[in-house]
Amino acid sequence: MNILVNDDYASMSQQAAAIIEAHICNHERTVLGLATGSTPLGMYEALIEGHQTRGVSFKRTFTLNLDEYIGLQPSHPQSYHYYMQHHLFSKIDIPLHQTYLPNGTAQSLSDECSRYEQIIDEVGPPDIQVLGIGENGHIGFNEPGSDFSGTTHVIDLAPSTLKANARFFHTVDEVPNKAITMGIQSILKSKRILLLASGENKAWAVKKLMEKIIDDQFPASALHHHPDVTLVIDQKAYSQIQSDRG
Ligand code: F6R
Numbered sequence: 001m002n003i004l005v006n007d008d009y010a011s012m013s014q015q016a017a018a019i020i021e022a023h024i025c026n027h028e029r030t031v032l033g034l035a036t037g038s039t040p041l042g043m044y045e046a047l048i049e050g051h052q053t054r055g056v057s058f059k060r061t062f063t064l065n066l067d068e069y070i071g072l073q074p075s076h077p078q079s080y081h082y083y084m085q086h087h088l089f090s091k092i093d094i095p096l097h098q099t100y101l102p103n104g105t106a107q108s109l110s111d112e113c114s115r116y117e118q119i120i121d122e123v124g125p126p127d128i129q130v131l132g133i134g135e136n137g138h139i140g141f142n143e144p145g146s147d148f149s150g151t152t153h154v155i156d157l158a159p160s161t162l163k164a165n166a167r168f169f170h171t172v173d174e175v176p177n178k179a180i181t182m183g184i185q186s187i188l189k190s191k192r193i194l195l196l197a198s199g200e201n202k203a204w205a206v207k208k209l210m211e212k213i214i215d216d217q218f219p220a221s222a223l224h225h226h227p228d229v230t231l232v233i234d235q236k237a238y239s240q241i242q243s244d245r246g
Contacts, residue, residue, distance in 0.1 A: 001210075001212075001223065001224065001229045001230075001231065002211075002229070002230045002231065003210070003230075003231040003233065003238075004056060004230060004231065004232050004233070005051060005233055005234070005235060005238045006216035006218065006232070006233065006234050006235070007234065007235055008234050009042055009198045009199070009236065010042060011234070012042070012196065012198055012232055012233060012234045013040075013041075013042025013043045013045065013046050014042075014046050014092040015232055016043040016046075016130070016194055016196055017038075017043045017044075017046030017047045017049075017050065017230045018046075018118065018195075019128070019194060019230075019232075020032065020047060020128055020130075021047065021050045021054075021056055023127055024056060024057075024058065024060075024061055024070050025056065025186065027127070028060060028162040029060045029061075029062070030060065030127050030128075031060045031062045031063075031064065031123060031124050031125070031126045031127050032061060032062070032063045032065065032126055032127070032128055032129075032130065033063075033064050033065075033105050033124070033125075033126035033128065033129030033130060033131075033187070033190050034063050034064070034065050034066065034084065034088075034130055035065075035066050035131055035132045035196075036065070036066075036067070036083045036162055037044075037086065037132045038228075039132040039196045039197065039198055040130055040131075040132060040196060041087060042244045043130070043196065044087045047088065047092065048088065048092060048113065049089070049090045051093065051242075052091075057093055058092045058093055059093055059094070061094055061231035062098045062099075062100070062123050062124075063084075063094070063098065063099045063100065064100045064119065064120055064123060064124055064125045064126055064182075065080060065084060065099075065100065065101040065102070065111065066131070066140040066141075066181060066182050066187070067080065067102065067141045067179050067180060067181040067182065068080045068081065068101050068102045068103065068104040068142050068179065068180055069104050069120050069176040069178075070104040070105075070109065070154065070176055070178040070180060071104060071105065071176050071178070071235070072105070072176060072181055073105055074105075074228070078168050078169060079104070080101055081101055084099065084101065087156060089202055093200065094103060098185075100116070100119050100123065102116045102152065102179055102180040102181070102182075103116075104176075104179070104180050109154050109180060110154075112154055112191050113151070113152040113154065114152075114179065116152045116180070116182075117151045117152045117186060119208075120152070120182065120186055121174065124189065124190070125190050125191060125193065126182075126189075126190040126191065127191050128190070128191070128192045128193075128194060129192070129193045130194050130196065131187070131192070131193060131194070131195045131196070131220075132195075132196055132197070133195060133196075133197050133202060133205050133206070133209070133220050134160075134161055134164065135160065135201055135202065135204070135205055136139070136158060136160050136161065136205070137208060137209070137217075137218040137219050137220045137221070138158070138161065138219050138220070139184070139187060139195075139219050139220050139222070139223070140181040140182050140183075140187060141155050141157060141161070141179040141181035142155070142181060142183065142187075142219045143155060143156075143157065143158040143183050143219065144158065144216070144217045144218065144239075145216055145217060146183070146216065146219050147183070147185060147216070148182070148184045148185065148216060148219075148222045148225070149183075149184070149185050150183030150184055150185055150186075151182075151185055151186050152181065152182050152183055152186055153181065153183055154178055154179070154180050154182070155178065155179055155180075156177060156178055157175070157176075157177050159242050162175045162177060165201070167194050168191065172180065175218055184201075184219060184222045187222075188222065188223075188225060188226050191228065192228045192229075192230070193223060193228065193229045193230070194210075194228055194230050194232055195220070195230070195232070195233075196232050196233065197231065197233040197234075197237040198233065198234045198236065198237055199237060200236045200237075200239060202233075202236075202237040203236065203237055203238070203239045203240040203241075204240060206231070206233060206237045206238060206240070206241065207240040207241050207244070208220075208221075209221065209223070209231070210241055212224055236237045
């Protein structure tokens with residue numbers, strides 16, 4: 001596991017985008033695994049800037065998102081479909097039929113899980129999977145206690161995740177309490193993983209990850225089973241490691 005520590009959120013975002021841009025520019029076809037939430041927003045802005053100012057084209061890029069809330073229509077402003085459309089897809093030249101997210105409003109969620117896993121196998125695996133990390137160590141929505149051999153599945157969100165994500169809704173009661181998420185095994189199929197973390201609220205999780213103790217109560221520790229993981233973080237997210245080292 002490599003770790004790249006940037007001064008701040010802006011340089012972390014630029015660095016992550018530069019890694020993705022370099023892959024797109026040097027390959028015929030790129031498959032990206034994508035995350036939502038606050039952390040990758042700056043990276044998406046930097047990718048859009050690359051498209052607008054350097055002519056980077058996403059016409060031969062395919063995307064597979066990690067997760068979606070159950071019960072939110074794609075038109076709901078807090079759905080991850082809406083997020084991706086608003087923060088990235090509508091601002092670059094990616095053909096929309098090359099973008100995939102799990103459908104959180106499918107009639108049969110178990111069929112949807114199988115369908116999405118099949119898509120991951122047919123379109124992917126991602127050349128680069130972007131991950132954020134929950135304060136409790138979740139990746140995708142694989143909450144503490146998740147099975148490391150899990151594929152795409154429905155999950156009950158942990159109370160701490162509902163609380164953390166309440167900032168996007170009017171009240172915590174509006175946060176859907178279930179999501180459909182790629183499993184840890186699905187994530188580990190990716191060829192390369194970039195885990196982004198920014199801010200002091202992620203410092204504990206980053207420190208715990210760097211302890212290299214594999215524990216299903218800390219889902220991100222499953223990444224130690226993957227041969228090519230890079231943490232792209234900022235100083236604040238690194239701060240607990242730094243303070244331990246004096
Ligand atoms: C989102 C996702 C989550 C987030 C994590 C961190 O698609 O899979 O694992 O990456 O909850 O969220 P932020 O970046 O909002 O702190």
